[in-house]
Amino acid sequence: EVQLxxxxxxxxxxxxxxRLSCTASGFTFGDYAMSWVRQAPGKGLEWVGFIxxxxxxxxxxxxxxxxxxxxxxxxxxxxxxxxxxxxxxxxDTAVYYCTRDPFDCSGGSCYSKLDYWGQGTLVTVSS
Amino acid sequence: xxxxTQSPSSLSASVGDRVTITCQASQDISNYLNWYQQKPGKxxxxxxxxxxxxxxxxxxxxxxxGSGTDFTFTISSLQPEDIATYYCxxxxxxxPTFGQGTxxxxx
Numbered sequence: 364e365v366q367l368x369x370x371x372x373x374x375x376x377x378x379x380x381x382r383l384s385c386t387a388s389g390f391t392f393g394d395y396a397m398s399w400v401r402q403a404p405g406k407g408l409e410w411v412g413f414i415x416x417x418x419x420x421x422x423x424x425x426x427x428x429x430x431x432x433x434x435x436x437x438x439x440x441x442x443x444x445x446x447x448x449x450x451x452x453x454x455d456t457a458v459y460y461c462t463r464d465p466f467d468c469s470g471g472s473c474y475s476k477l478d479y480w481g482q483g484t485l486v487t488v489s490s
Numbered sequence: 491x492x493x494x495t496q497s498p499s500s501l502s503a504s505v506g507d508r509v510t511i512t513c514q515a516s517q518d519i520s521n522y523l524n525w526y527q528q529k530p531g532k533x534x535x536x537x538x539x540x541x542x543x544x545x546x547x548x549x550x551x552x553x554x555x556g557s558g559t560d561f562t563f564t565i566s567s568l569q570p571e572d573i574a575t576y577y578c579x580x581x582x583x584x585x586p587t588f589g590q591g592t593x594x595x596x597x
Contacts, residue, residue, distance in 0.1 A: 408526075408528075
């Protein structure tokens with residue numbers, strides 16, 4: 364059974380840092396891209412960024428709203444994805460979801476879908 | 491960024507009704523579109539990928555269609571457990587973007 368469990372959320376002051384972890388089980392972690400998606404209270408879904416699998420270079424992409432402040436990394440030996448969040452702002456307050464993406468470009472075109480989601484972890488940025 | 495516009499923003503329907511939600515992209519995204527369901531207090535769940543493909547384990551009353559800029563999500567016969575907010579998402583261009591959501595309620 365595929366499981367994604369986020370941890371590390373909590374209350375943090377503006378300007379401080381926080382690191383979220385996403386521990387995966389039930390699948391070969393290294394074969395998948397991993398994405399982070401957030402949802403501010405009462406709002407819709409916002410893609411934060413993702414990290415490709417090593418097969419696609421393990422490279423990262425970010426939303427403009429977090430680029431330069433957030434960093435996504437992965438440890439395939441531990442089946443964990445990380446979201447390092449620096450210089451946090453009040454507008455970063457949200458539930459952060461870790462998602463699995465069977466990103467695939469083997470057919471010439473690239474296909475993506477967020478097929479499994481964690482339960483989410485709440486990050487509150489407030490003084 | 492590609493803008494995704496869903497309509498309606500909210501919808502009330504009766505059990506057994508056919509329900510349709512539309513999603514319009516601000517530019518051609520081919521079929522690079524997914525649909526998600528989010529029940530209150532829960533994480534989203536993938537229902538449809540690549541515009542029309544039903545994710546494994548998802549009931550067949552859910553379906554999707556469209557390509558280019560105009561897409562449709564349909565529930566053929568609404569069930570009480572379908573109460574949720576539904577989101578479309580494009581992945582043709584970075585960043586992937588979501589529609590604003592359609593909140594579905596039972597009448």
